[in-house]
Amino acid sequence: MKVRTRFAPSPTGYMHIGNLRTALYAWLFARHNNGKFILRIEDTDRNRLVEEAGNVIFRTLKDTGLNYDEGPDIGGEYGPYVQSERKEIYGKYARLLVEKGAAYYCFCTKERLDHLREQAAAEGKVFKYDKHCMSLSKEEVQRKIAAGEEYVIRQNIPTQGEASYEDMVYGKISVPMSDMEDNILLKSDGWPTYNLANVIDDHLMEITHVIRGMEYLSSTPKYNLLYDALGWQRPVYIHLPPVMKDKHKKLSKRNGDASYEDLIQKGYLKEAILNYIALLGWNPGGEREIYSLNELAEVFTLEGLSKSSAIFDIEKLTWMNGEYIRALSLEAFIERARPYFEQSLTSHVDLKKLATLIQPRLETLVQIGEKISFVNALPEYSIDLYSHKKMKTTPENSLNILIAARQKMASLEDFTNDALYSALLEVAQEAEVKSGRVLWPVRIAITGTAVTPGGATEIAELLGKEETLARMDFSISKLERELQ
């Protein structure tokens, strides 16, 4: 059997991490099995459409490398791949279901339904449609339709027995028929509901494995009834546990910002995002955690899927992102980081040198700005920074050291890290103090920053001789002034 999976989002907003993970798993399963991955847009709810949403889906899938073999914008032999372009198909099958007795026309008004609902609520019962219109004769139905009465088509669900199926992750699921309602298959506006459309499309598109969120776990038996009525083979079901924001809430764009695009905005690498969410609810068994997309496709199997929900942990993603950043070649890193450098760097320094210092110290790309601000200009700083207990430095004992260091540095032809380092060690020796007594003050003097990506000599090399000496001079006079 040729595996065919699909990702079938409705274009009603942004794509968040839970959606992306569903797409990822469907993609991985298809790729692992040498099958096809299909994108289908489910836009039958004409009221909830969001203008840009379709494009966000296309863009995200392309950007992440979750390439689809068939889809709205690339076509395929099972198209169209947008439900709004398949309207007649659903109508046709809805009527076929009526003929087979698996569905029926319903003319009940909203008023009657609301009344029934209120009644049920008053009695403390769960509302369930009473199959009122099922008793209508064929003639009555014809007459009403001819008279232009609005109608829907409802699924006719047996009142007795149990409906069950085998889910690949949750195992056997069985639901009493009596708990299922005669859902609407075709709305009065002529559009199908998900209940009908997903079945028709998955079958017509020859989807073999339906991979989707577990919110469909208990309604799947109803869909199976439709497959059975039509004499179609049921697909294999793979329901996924949800990705949570915390113990109680599902991840949502509203109360967090875990959309894919938000994470990219925050400086996360797409590879890290994919890698992290792949492991949120699935694991390959071993201890390895870093996998490229293709490596994931190689090892992905259903056995690794878990049944329980998983909380999205930004901390771990952040760690993994750091791993990905560090694994980049210097060139690749500079390429990725360029926009951030351009945004926050105003002075001219050797980008390669800066990148070398910064790359191993980054967890996200946006941290670049804060980490390199001292490069642009010496910030306002307090001379308290010269105090460091472990280095045994104070503003007072730093002053003379800085003067000596400044003189030594000025005499250097070769203003590189190594040369600077040995020069400053000499200063320490001459003053008969430990290296930290000179390296710490120098770093503070030229950066005015407590924590910097690199030591005193690395930063001196980065800034260059002229700038370094200028900053030394400034800091020396600042100290002289403030120590009076």
Next chain:
RNA sequence: GGCUCCUUGGUCAAGUGGUUAAGACACCGCCCUCUCACGGCGGCUACAGGAGUUCGAAUCUCCUAGGAGUCACCA
């Protein structure tokens, strides 16, 4: 509330009757070290609770509790 499902440390998780109950993130400590980070070493913390079955239960059964999903002319 009915129905469906879930439950190993703060988080992700290995584990499928016999283990000192892995590993990772986070946190803490130490080491490395010109600050920080990286790296190395070590520590902390878990089988939701209770009954069974069994020589033996995180693993099997039942009950309880907690949680999630669903109960739309949304998907």
